[in-house]
Amino acid sequence: MEIQEKKSLKEYSTYKIGGKADYFCVIKQKNDIAEAIDFAKRNSFKIFFLGGGSNVLFSDKGFPGVIAKIENNLLEIVENCDKHVKIRCGAGVELSKLGSLCVQKGLTGFEWAAGIPGTIGGAVRGNAGAYGGEMKDCVLKIFAIDKGDENLEVQEIDVRECEFEYRSSTFKNNPNLLVWEIELELKKGASDEVKAKTREVFQKRNEGQPSVGKFPSVGCMFKNPTVSQEVVDNFEFDREQKSRGDKVPAGWLIDRCDLKGERIGGAMIDHKQANFIVNMGDATSEDVLILMSLIKMKVRNKFKVQLEEEVKIVM
Ligand SMILES: Cc1cc2nc3c(=O)[nH]c(=O)nc-3n(C[C@H](O)[C@H](O)[C@H](O)COP(=O)(O)OP(=O)(O)OC[C@H]3O[C@@H](n4cnc5c(N)ncnc54)[C@H](O)[C@@H]3O)c2cc1C
Structure with a gap:
C-alpha cells in the first residue's frame, strides 16, 4: 500500500474544501488497515478513516496525520431466494453502485437512497436516510473491525446490536469501530417498478435541493x-x-x-x-x-x- 505525502483533501470531499493531509493512503484490503494503523502509531500520527467524503468538513489547514480512504469494493449476491436476495457489500462501495445493481436486478427496498452520495460505510455509521427509508431497514449484519484490537479481527455484529437511531449507530458512538463489510437483504420486485420509484426519488430530491x-x-x-x-x-x-x-x-x-x-x-x-x-x-x-x-x-x-x-x- 502506498502512503502519499501532502495530499490535497479538496478532491476527497464533496465540499471541495480543505488543505493538505500530511499523509494519505487508500485501503483496499484488510491488511492495508493494519499497515496504515502501524504507520500512524510508529510516528505518533492521528489517523482518520474516510469514505466518500460527502459528510465531512476538512480544515483549510489540512490534516496533521494520516487520512485512510476506504475503498474495499466487494459487491456480491450471496443468497438468491424466490422472494429476496442477500448481498455482501464492502464499506467502500458507493450507494449509487448498489442502487444501480438494485435497478438492474429489480430489487426493492433501497430506492430511498437514490441521489445520496458517499459509501456504504459512511451510510451505516450515520444511519443515512431519506424519504422514509433508512440504512437500518435493509441491513442484516455488519462485519466490523475494532481499530484498538491488536489482531484487527473482523467481528460480526447483528443489526439489532448496532444501536441504530436517527442519524446514529454504535459505529458513530464508538469511533474505534470500522465498518468493513455488510450483509443486506432486499426483496425481489419488478425491474420497471424499481426504476420508476428510483426516478421519483431523484426528482423529489432535485425539486427540494x-x-x-x-x-x-x-x-x-x-x-x-x-x-x-x-x-x-x-x-x-x-x-x-x-x-x-x-x-x-x-x-x-x-x-x-x-x-x-x-x-x-x-x-x-x-x-x-x-x-x-x-x-x-x-x-x-x-x-x-x-x-x-x-x-x-x-x-x-x-x-x-x-x-x-x-x-x-x-x-
Ligand atoms: C448533495 C448531498 C445530499 C445528501 N443527502 C443525504 C440524505 O438525504 N440523507 C443522508 O442521510 N445523508 C445525506 N447526505 C450526507 C452523506 O451523503 C451521507 O451522510 C453519507 O452516508 C456519508 O457517507 P460517506 O462515505 O461520504 O462518509 P464520509 O463523509 O467519508 O465520512 C463521514 C463519517 O463517516 C465515517 N466513516 C466513513 N466510512 C466509514 C466506515 N467504513 N466505518 C466507520 N466509519 C466510517 C468517517 O470517519 C466520518 O466520520 C448528503 C450529502 C450530499 C453532499
Whole structure:
C-alpha cells in the first residue's frame, strides 16, 4: 500500500474544501488497515478513516496525520431466494453502485437512497436516510473491525446490536469501530417498478435541493432536533404538515430565523434547503464554521433549541 505525502483533501470531499493531509493512503484490503494503523502509531500520527467524503468538513489547514480512504469494493449476491436476495457489500462501495445493481436486478427496498452520495460505510455509521427509508431497514449484519484490537479481527455484529437511531449507530458512538463489510437483504420486485420509484426519488430530491447540483455541499449540516410541543405546534401550523414526533426539520428552524441566502465569504445558506450550506466556489472551512455558529446562535435565541452537527468536522 502506498502512503502519499501532502495530499490535497479538496478532491476527497464533496465540499471541495480543505488543505493538505500530511499523509494519505487508500485501503483496499484488510491488511492495508493494519499497515496504515502501524504507520500512524510508529510516528505518533492521528489517523482518520474516510469514505466518500460527502459528510465531512476538512480544515483549510489540512490534516496533521494520516487520512485512510476506504475503498474495499466487494459487491456480491450471496443468497438468491424466490422472494429476496442477500448481498455482501464492502464499506467502500458507493450507494449509487448498489442502487444501480438494485435497478438492474429489480430489487426493492433501497430506492430511498437514490441521489445520496458517499459509501456504504459512511451510510451505516450515520444511519443515512431519506424519504422514509433508512440504512437500518435493509441491513442484516455488519462485519466490523475494532481499530484498538491488536489482531484487527473482523467481528460480526447483528443489526439489532448496532444501536441504530436517527442519524446514529454504535459505529458513530464508538469511533474505534470500522465498518468493513455488510450483509443486506432486499426483496425481489419488478425491474420497471424499481426504476420508476428510483426516478421519483431523484426528482423529489432535485425539486427540494435545486442549487445542490450547482454548488458543492455536504448535505444537511445539522440533525433535526427534538423540540418543545410549542415549537412542534408552530411548525405544523406554518407548514400545514405533521412533524415526526417531537422532531422538526432543522431547515425549517433556520428558515424561520430568516437566514436563507446569508453569506460569509464563499459559503452561503442555501435559498431552498436552509439546512445546506453551499460552497459558492471559494469557500473556506472558516467561512462554513462561522455560518454554522451564526445558525446555532440564531436558532438558540429564537427557539431555545441547541442544534447538533450532522456533518463531521475534521481538524
Ligand atoms: C448533495 C448531498 C445530499 C445528501 N443527502 C443525504 C440524505 O438525504 N440523507 C443522508 O442521510 N445523508 C445525506 N447526505 C450526507 C452523506 O451523503 C451521507 O451522510 C453519507 O452516508 C456519508 O457517507 P460517506 O462515505 O461520504 O462518509 P464520509 O463523509 O467519508 O465520512 C463521514 C463519517 O463517516 C465515517 N466513516 C466513513 N466510512 C466509514 C466506515 N467504513 N466505518 C466507520 N466509519 C466510517 C468517517 O470517519 C466520518 O466520520 C448528503 C450529502 C450530499 C453532499
